Amino acid sequence: MGHVAEAFDQERIDRLPGASAIGHVRYSTAGEVSIREAQPFLVTCQHGQIAVCHNGNLPFAPEARRKLESEGAIFSATSDTEVVLHGVARSRRPSVREAIPDVLRDTEGAFSMLFLTPSELIAIRDPRGFRPLALGRLADAWVVASETCAFDLIDAQYVRDVEPGEMIIIDEEGLRSSHPLVPQKHSMCLFEHVYFARPDSLIYGQSVNESRHHMGKRLAIEQPADADIVVPVPDSGTAAAIGYSSQSKISFRFGLVRNHYVGRTFIEPRQSIRSFGVRIKLNPVRDLIQGKRVVLIDDSIIRGTTSKKIVRMVREAGAKEIHLRVSCPPTISPCYYGIDTPNKADLIAAQMSVEEIRKFIEADSLGYLSLQGMIEATGISLDSSCVACWNEKYPTRITHEAKTMWEREHEAVSLGDAS
Numbered sequence: 245m246g247h248v249a250e251a252f253d254q255e256r257i258d259r260l261p262g263a264s265a266i267g268h269v270r271y272s273t274a275g276e277v278s279i280r281e282a283q284p285f286l287v288t289c290q291h292g293q294i295a296v297c298h299n300g301n302l303p304f305a306p307e308a309r310r311k312l313e314s315e316g317a318i319f320s321a322t323s324d325t326e327v328v329l330h331g332v333a334r335s336r337r338p339s340v341r342e343a344i345p346d347v348l349r350d351t352e353g354a355f356s357m358l359f360l361t362p363s364e365l366i367a368i369r370d371p372r373g374f375r376p377l378a379l380g381r382l383a384d385a386w387v388v389a390s391e392t393c394a395f396d397l398i399d400a401q402y403v404r405d406v407e408p409g410e411m412i413i414i415d416e417e418g419l420r421s422s423h424p425l426v427p428q429k430h431s432m433c434l435f436e437h438v439y440f441a442r443p444d445s446l447i448y449g450q451s452v453n454e455s456r457h458h459m460g461k462r463l464a465i466e467q468p469a470d471a472d473i474v475v476p477v478p479d480s481g482t483a484a485a486i487g488y489s490s491q492s493k494i495s496f497r498f499g500l501v502r503n504h505y506v507g508r509t510f511i512e513p514r515q516s517i518r519s520f521g522v523r524i525k526l527n528p529v530r531d532l533i534q535g536k537r538v539v540l541i542d543d544s545i546i547r548g549t550t551s552k553k554i555v556r557m558v559r560e561a562g563a564k565e566i567h568l569r570v571s572c573p574p575t576i577s578p579c580y581y582g583i584d585t586p587n588k589a590d591l592i593a594a595q596m597s598v599e600e601i602r603k604f605i606e607a608d609s610l611g612y613l614s615l616q617g618m619i620e621a622t623g624i625s626l627d628s629s630c631v632a633c634w635n636e637k638y639p640t641r642i643t644h645e646a647k648t649m650w651e652r653e654h655e656a657v658s659l660g661d662a663s
C-alpha cells in the first residue's frame with residue numbers, strides 16, 4: 245500500500261528474479277481499498293501460474309461474481325478483475341492464450357489487461373478501446389504500458405498502440421498479434437485527454453498536451469472573458485490555460501502554486517480529506533493576483549466543492565474578479581468504465597444549471613467548453629470516442645442492476661460529503 249516509490253525500493257526490485265514482469269498502480273473504481281485488492285493478482289490453476297493486471301472496469305462483473313459464488317467459487321478480493329481470472333481458470337480451452345479471448349469475448353466493459361505466465365506475456369484491449377494501451381521497444385525487449393510516459397522513463401521507444409480488440413502474445417519466439425474479439429464501434433475515453441492522462445503521454449496516438457492546448461484555445465473563442473491574467477489550476481489545467489492565453493492574448497501567470505508532494509484531490513476517498521486537501525495542495529501567489537481580474541482555468545468540475553474553495557482562495561488573495569473557465573463540458577453522468585467519478589447525485593452539473601453552479605462556487609462568471617469544441621480539440625472523431633460522462637450516451641448497455649450496484653459502492657463518498 246502507498247506510493248510506488250515507498251512500496252518498492254531498489255533493493256526490493258533487485259531481489260525479483262526472472263526476465264519478464266508486470267506491475268500495476270491501482271486506482272480503485274471497484275472493490276475495496278485494501279492490500280488484498282493490490283494487483284497483479286496471482287493464481288495457480290489448471291493452466292499453471294497466471295498473474296494479471298487490469299486497467300478499466302467491468303460494469304457487469306458484480307452480477308457475474310454473484311453467479312460464480314452461487315456455484316461455489318471462492319474470491320480473495322472484491323475487485324472485478326478476479327471474475328475474469330476465474331473465467332480463465334475454469335475455461336476448458338487447452339492454454340491460457342486460448343482461454344483469455346474465450347472469456348473476454350463475452351465480457352462487456354473496459355479492459356486493457358496484461359497476463360503473465362512463466363513463458364509468455366499477453367496484452368489484450370477491449371474491442372471498444374475504452375482505456376489506452378501502448379506497445380514499446382526497449383533494446384530487444386517489448387514493453388507494454390497504459391501511458392507512453394512510462395516508456396520515456398526507461399528510454400524505451402513507443403512503437404504503436406495495442407489496437408482495440410487486439411491480443412498480443414510475447415514469448416521466446418517474439419511478438420504475435422491477433423484480433424480474437426468481436427469488433428465493436430470504438431469508444432475511446434476522452435476524459436483521458438481532458439484530465440486523467442499525463443500531458444507528456446500520447447494517448448490513442450495523440451499528444452495529451454496538444455489536446456489540452458487546443459481545448460484552451462477553443463475555450464477562449466467560445467467563452468471569452470475581460471480579464472488581466474490567465475491562471476491555471478495546476479497541474480491538469482496548465483496546458484489549457486496556456487492555450488487560452490495564447491488565443492485571448494491575456495497574459496499567462498502561475499498564480500496558484502501546487503505542492504507536488506501530495507496526491508491528486510479527485511482520487512482521495514473521503515470528502516472531509518478532499519476538502520482539507522485543497523488547502524495543502526494549492527497556494528495563491530498574492531503579488532500576482534491582488535487587484536487583478538483573473539481567468540481561472542480548470543479541467544473539470546466534479547462535485548464543485550474543490551472549485552468553490554479555489555475561487556475563495558483566489559478571492560482572499562485579492563482578486564478583483566474571478567472568471568472560471570472549464571476545458572470540458574459539464575460532467576453530468578458517472579463513468580462505469582474505470583474513471584472514479586462519483587454518483588450522479590454528487591455531480592454538481594447533474595443537479596444544477598451553469599448559473600446555479602456559478603453562484604455555488606462564488607465566481608463572477610463561469611463558462612464550459614462545448615462538447616463539439618472538446619472533441620475537435622483532441623482530433624479524435626466522435627464516432628470513435630466515449631463522451632458518456634458529458635452526454636449520458638453509454639456505448640455499452642448499462643442495466644438498472646449494474647447502476648444500482650455502482651451507486652451502492654460509491655455511497656460511502658456521498659455520505660461523507662458533509663461540506
Ligand code: SF4
Pocket residue numbers: 374432433434435436578579580581582583630631632633634
Ligand atoms: S464515461 Fe467519461 S470517463 Fe468514462 S470512459 Fe466514457 S468518457 Fe471516459
